[in-house]
């Protein structure tokens with residue numbers, strides 16, 4: 424699939440990552456899109472209109488209150504022309520102005536005036552990204568059906584590290600292709616349902632920890648429970664982001680899927696999005712350890728014995744539960760014995776809001792269609808099933824939704 428004949432307005436705001444936007448224009452055009460660029464005043468301090476004019480082969484739009492520009496393709500015309508509006512990079516300031524419904528420049532006015540779906544690709548310093556104001560603004564935008572791509576975890580312009588990097592242009596294009604433009608109301612969460620207006624973040628599947636170029640440590644998780652939860656959350660009205668380890672399960676309709684391989688990648692992808700979500704469900708079977716020193720070539724089997732040194736992976740669930748303005752956290756516990764005791768201990772030790780425990784081993788839990796879940800929260804418990812993972816997922820979300828509403 425491509426972006427063939429799609430008309431995209433690319434808004435560029437004034438962040439350091441604006442230097443990557445011309446590359447995004449080039450890649451969008453290569454994918455078949457027709458691109459019109461709108462620059463904020465801030466963006467023009469970083470990259471000039473001439474660069475964008477050269478790569479887009481179109482005039483660049485910069486001013487709202489310019490009679491000549493308005494006589495050409497004016498702001499309303501641009502708003503109607505677009506099949507999709509993409510803002511990359513989206514600064515903290517731009518997100519704030521969009522969330523407030525301001526129309527004080529061409530880009531924000533156009534966003535208010537368009538019925539096309541809008542995707543924002545935030546990029547900023549990690550402290551700005553984690554700031555309560557930025558996260559609140561993002562949550563408001565998400566609730567209004569605006570799509571968010573990124574930011575990614577990694578080294579930032581000022582030499583620090585954390586979530587805030589603009590998603591690479593090639594990945595932005597891949598994600599736009601994977602989520603075809605649809606009217607904002609139809610392509611997103613249904614407006615009704617127990618989780619309407621909520622953003623649910625789910626991890627699913629196993630992780631793979633490389634030993635060498637061809638071998639890895641993994642586990643038996645199929646991802647089926649997490650994918651069933653993603654489908655059920657979407658059907659309950661939520662906007663859903665699914666962070667998936669390697670799994671052959673199909674992506675549920677209207678669910679944003681982010682593929683990762685290792686526990687470290689899953690940790691980074693999750694922590695970058697957790698504060699902007701209302702409910703976090705950790706259904707992935709994350710490797711507790713990774714190989715300390717994986718080799719890039721294939722290990723020879725010349726030795727009688729081979730010892731692998733392992734180091735602990737970060738605890739995704741614990742780190743999300745510890746976030747100051749974090750989401751409601753629902754963890755899973757797969758146990759072979761003393762199910763409830765272990766699950767309640769995990770609930771308390773990790774500071775979770777709810778835990779769903781299932782028995783594994785002897786053909787139960789992993790790689791099977793049916794499941795039984797023991798759901799515990801600080802002052803309650805219920806057993807679900809045995810039933811299909813789809814039914815269990817629906818029932819579990821109903822309970823989580825009730826607790827989430829109770830938690831305010």
Ligand SMILES: Cc1cc2nc3c(=O)[nH]c(=O)nc-3n(C[C@H](O)[C@H](O)[C@H](O)COP(=O)(O)O)c2cc1C
Nearest residue numbers: 436437438439440463465466514515516517546547
């Ligand atoms: C050198 C420099 C780099 C900046 N980088 C970013 C950034 O990456 N992300 C961001 O949100 N703001 C960044 N800012 C702040 C914005 O430029 C500022 O908030 C501006 O008002 C944004 O305007 P706009 O959103 O209308 O483009 C940076 C400022 C400077 C001086």
